[in-house]
Amino acid sequence: MSKLVHTGVVVIGTGFSGMGMAIQLRKQGREDFVVLEKAKDFGGTWRDNSYPGCACDIQSHMYSFSFEPKADWSRAFAPQPEIYEYMRGVAAKWDLARNTVFGAEVAGARWDEEENRWYVATTTGDTYVAQYLISGIGALHLPQVPHLNGIENFQGKAFHSARWDHDYDLAGKRVAVIGTGASAIQFVPRIAKDVARLTLFQRTPPWVMPKPDHAMPEWSKSAFAKVPGAFRGYRHFLYWLNEVRAVGFNGNLGVLKAASRLAAWNIKRSVRDPELVAKLTPDYVMGCKRVLISNDYYPTFRRDNVALDTSGVAEVKANSIVTNDGQEIEVDAIIYGTGFQVIDAMQHLDVVGRDGVQLGKLWQENGVNTYNGINVAGFPNLFFLLGPNTGLGHNSVVFMIEAQLNYIREAMKLAERHNVEAIDVRPGAQEQFNIEIQRKLREGVWTQGGCKSWYLDAQGVNRTLWPGFTWKYWLKTRKVDGSDFELITRSRSPQPAGATT
Known part of the structure; x- marks a missing residue:
């Protein structure tokens, strides 16, 4: 009641x-x-x-x-x-x-x-x-789920990254990933090593910078817990380190263009195929879209079982995707990395x-x-x-x-x-x-x-x-x-x- x-x-x-x-x-x-x-x-x-x-x-x-x-x-x-x-x-x-x-x-x-x-x-x-x-x-x-022509005919598995189906085993499957946003650049490298084939459908490439990630040393954990002001001091340091980036986003395009050149170098050092490098390199100034960070996204494209499609999806069939340039790609699962x-x-x-x-x-x-x-x-x-x-x-x-x-x-x-x-x-x-x-x-x-x-x-x-x-x-x-x-x-x-x- x-x-x-x-x-x-x-x-x-x-x-x-x-x-x-x-x-x-x-x-x-x-x-x-x-x-x-x-x-x-x-x-x-x-x-x-x-x-x-x-x-x-x-x-x-x-x-x-x-x-x-x-x-x-x-x-x-x-x-x-x-x-x-x-x-x-x-x-x-x-x-x-x-x-x-x-x-x-x-x-x-x-x-x-x-x-x-x-x-x-x-x-x-x-x-x-x-x-x-x-x-x-x-x-x-x-979740933002785009409508794909013919998706109602698809007989495989389809889900959004925010509704991940952990009961579905991707091992040995042929997988299509739609979208190259913040979620996709994180999960694509993780699933690529398990699937039989992964085709990533990209509409617009993102700028992806190296991720300065590392395990936190034990001494730092101890210091943050026991030394008065240590944690707050480190937090202030991180705050101002991040805050400086606002200078570029708010009108100083010169700074962002310089950062774009660094990011373009990051693509070239990670991907050997010049044609693939061109497809992965954005034609807009960094920061116009969300800037992403990853150390394993670009290297994933060196794998033989990973392909990048930039022509787009024309039609979804029962067990395949037909691209706008006429290819028909057999797929068992479609994962949407298309944001919210x-x-x-x-x-x-x-x-x-x-x-x-x-x-x-x-x-x-x-x-x-x-x-x-x-x-x-x-x-x-x-x-x-x-x-x-x-x-x-x-x-x-x-x-x-x-x-x-x-x-x-x-x-x-x-x-x-x-x-x-x-x-x-x-x-x-x-x-x-x-x-x-x-x-x-x-x-x-x-x-x-x-x-x-x-x-x-x-x-x-x-x-x-x-x-x-x-x-x-x-x-x-x-x-x-x-x-x-x-x-x-x-x-x-x-x-x-x-x-x-």
């Missing part, structure tokens, strides 16, 4: 964002919150993505909560199982299961203007009523705000616009974690999440100080924020680098990345500017943030 549950805060998702928010609420002494998770465990994308070779491309010590340090990471760049176990351990330490409902997928949310409350419906039929709604769903949770629905996922959110405005429809018509990547005008007490225009191409998104956790905490305090039930960002403040970041994004490599990427929407506007240094975002979100918000009382009358109620 479905039920109606009243609480103070509803948090959606148990990835780094949702877990971090739940921990911050508990630190404040709040127990009036519920975390809704569609799966059966914590972990978010690190729970879902378990394909062979899955690992982080940001250093382990940066890709973890600053308030929950882990001194004994096994490698500089942690593999998926270790990150997953870290997250489960953090959840257990803070007893987050006590406030989490698993198997509760959110179907939609509606703001009630009479009650000043969010009504959050789940696919189980239960409804949660809360003052605050915080989305920690992230951008990498809905990022912008589309945002535009299809079933969230209804003030005056019955649907968020998905609003974003479809006007583009995905927010204030600080966190708030949306007309949707009081709704907060996004790692929302639009807060993704990164150069540093750890966990840093951005922690900045947002602080911001949401301060926003709640703003409402408490003024004894109001809701705050809603002013449209003018949101518009000014978007004007500023889009101006910066137009000057960056994502727009000027000569490519199309999943960072951009259908109109070619970057709705994904933060355009600049992360320390600037940290400064911007340290305090909440009350003048940018309307304060809403039970009478539904908005108040200026400086007013008393």
Whole structure:
């Protein structure tokens, strides 16, 4: 039987964002919150993505909560199982299961203007009523599966990398991999040595740099655990090492062109066939698409059982793929390494705000616009974690999440100080924020680098990345500017943030 549950805060998702928010609420002494998770465990994308070779491309010590340090990471760049176990351990330490409902997928949310409350419906039929709604769903949770002509006739196995079928034995199979994104460059080298034949279908080649990965020495683990300030000092070093890369992404194309030459050399030293080198070398400036890191991706093409196809898929038959240049390749399995629905996922959110405005429809018509990547005008007490225009191409998104956790905490305090039930960002403040970041994004490599990427929407506007240094975002979100918000009382009358109620 479905039920109606009243609480103070509803948090959606148990990835780094949702877990971090739940921990911050508990630190404040709040127990009036519920975390809704569609799966059966914590972990978010690190729970879902378990394909062979899955690992982080940001250093382990940066890709973890600053308030929950882990001194004994096994490698500089942690593999998926270790990150997953870290997250489960953090959840257990803070007893987050006590406030989490698993198997509760959110179907939609509606703001009630009479009650000043969010009504959050789940696919189980239960409804949660809360003052605050915080989305920690992230951008990498809905697999992007392209439609291949004739795929319904395929009699083999087909799955996306984020839904890896571990029960299907690839040994001795003829495998087609569609896509050359971040996931594919990790799992292709791992499965290539087991399969009979692997054909990689590439539409656009990525820039792939060497991965400075190594096992963490025991002395460093000991120092991080026992020497005061050692871990934090190393984390600061990694932060600034990564932060420097933003210089190139934000308009200094000369730096990126120089890096592109280094990456091109990396291809030539790894692949001996000149024709193959040409196919693997991008024709756009590095950084225009996501820069990938790997030490074994390019060498994989030296294997006799690995082939690269750049003509594309014309048709899928019962046991084969026909390419656009007329080849017919027999395959037993098709694996999609085609990433996730990022912008589309945002535009299809079933969230209804003030005056019955649907968020998905609003974003479809006007583009995905927010204030600080966190708030949306007309949707009081709704907060996004790692929302639009807060993704990164150069540093750890966990840093951005922690900045947002602080911001949401301060926003709640703003409402408490003024004894109001809701705050809603002013449209003018949101518009000014978007004007500023889009101006910066137009000057960056994502727009000027000569490519199309999943960072951009259908109109070619970057709705994904933060355009600049992360320390600037940290400064911007340290305090909440009350003048940018309307304060809403039970009478539904908005108040200026400086007013008393």
